Ligand SMILES: CC(=O)N[C@H]1[C@@H](OP(=O)(O)OP(=O)(O)OC[C@H]2O[C@@H](n3ccc(=O)[nH]c3=O)[C@H](O)[C@@H]2O)O[C@H](CO)[C@@H](O)[C@@H]1O
């Protein structure tokens with residue numbers, strides 16, 4: 473297994489291009505199952521999760537081509553995928569593939585909506601909690617699907633098609649909202665989703681579905697209305713910038729110090745996180761080419777945060793912010809309200825000298841003046857990158873093992889950081 477070795481201490485200076493959002497690219501790719509025509513997606517990040525979803529879609533019979541790099545495009549500028557689901561050979565999504573990634577479960581919605589049946593293994597994904605799919609099943613049942621669980625598979629049928637319904641989620645769920653929106657796009661009649669997730673990735677998927685002929689209004693608000701249509705057509709859509717990658721690099725610069733412009737991204741996608749980083753004493757400003765993050769010495773101020781659904785502080789940035797707070801001048805409280813087991817990075821950060829105490833969903837971080845490099849182990853995607861952030865400011869060398877987690881969600885991490893002056897090296901197994 474590959475390892476990443478980081479020599480801490482260098483500040484970061486220059487520019488980092490931000491990739492397309494993993495968490496939009498994945499549901500957008502599953503939306504290709506909703507039409508027999510070609511869906512062309514631009515700005516798709518080169519990630520292990522994207523490759524895995526291509527395999528899952530291929531298993532259903534979806535053809536894909538990767539459009540060659542255009543003149544002037546760098547290896548970091550994302551790829552364009554053409555997906556065509558004209559002939560579906562299998563509506564089963566097998567355990568071997570789906571168990572490796574949460575979002576792959578979402579193929580259940582387009583398969584059911586277009587073909588009236590789907591058999592999809594219960595999902596996997598980052599080990600950050602139990603991550604049930606009960607609300608997704610409830611939503612599909614509300615739309616008229618018959619569902620049974622058989623040997624670890626969710627078997628869904630709607631032989632006469634789905635019909636519009638009112639779906640009121642008891643808690644905000646990104647997966648539930650994606651699934652309900654995709655299924656309702658091809659249902660008969662109107663669907664109203666109440667307490668919908670408002671994440672930018674939901675808006676991106678709704679925009680793409682509308683470009684394909686769907687009639688969706690209200691995405692980005694807690695109430696989404698979908699007037700079902702009988703079929704969807706091909707479209708071209710560019711994946712929105714990755715707000716989690718943006719926030720991660722903002723925190724990396726805050727940790728290491730320096731002056732970096734994050735390019736091809738938008739502050740409005742992560743305003744609450746940028747506000748929190750600014751409160752630590754880091755300068756954040758918008759420039760014509762992106763978001764400039766600047767820190768010139770001095771200790772960071774401690775800031776308390778609580779993770780919340782969008783537009784609140786994202787759970788996917790919690791580990792990275794905790795890494796940052798390990799070097800703050802005082803105590804910060806970090807409360808995780810979305811996932812019940814998303815503190816796996818705590819024990820690894822402790823190996824670098826961090827002082828963190830856990831009390832239920834609360835992490836109490838006592839900032840220390842210095843971290844020291846050590847061997848550590850990546851446990852999930854965002855936990856892994858929190859170790860990268862800590863290592864950038866640690867004395868000496870940190871070796872991060874199990875970096876396949878990082879490859880799920882961070883495109884060209886080593887080259888983006890080394891170009892800005894960090895000493896990061898991948899040792900291939
Ligand atoms: C691929 C992708 O986009 N993943 C993101 C998505 O995950 P994901 O879509 O899985 O997260 P959800 O928003 O659905 O989950 C939120 C909460 O609802 C619970 N829940 C969810 C569904 C369900 O049927 N029952 C249930 O109880 C979950 O366990 C969790 O506690 O949103 C999360 C919250 O912003 C992010 O951390 C993930 O990076």
Ligand SMILES: C=C(OP(=O)(O)O)C(=O)O
Pocket residue numbers: 495573574575596597598600788853854881
């Ligand atoms: C938790 C994440 O991914 P997934 O939902 O695919 O496990 C993530 O992107 O941080």
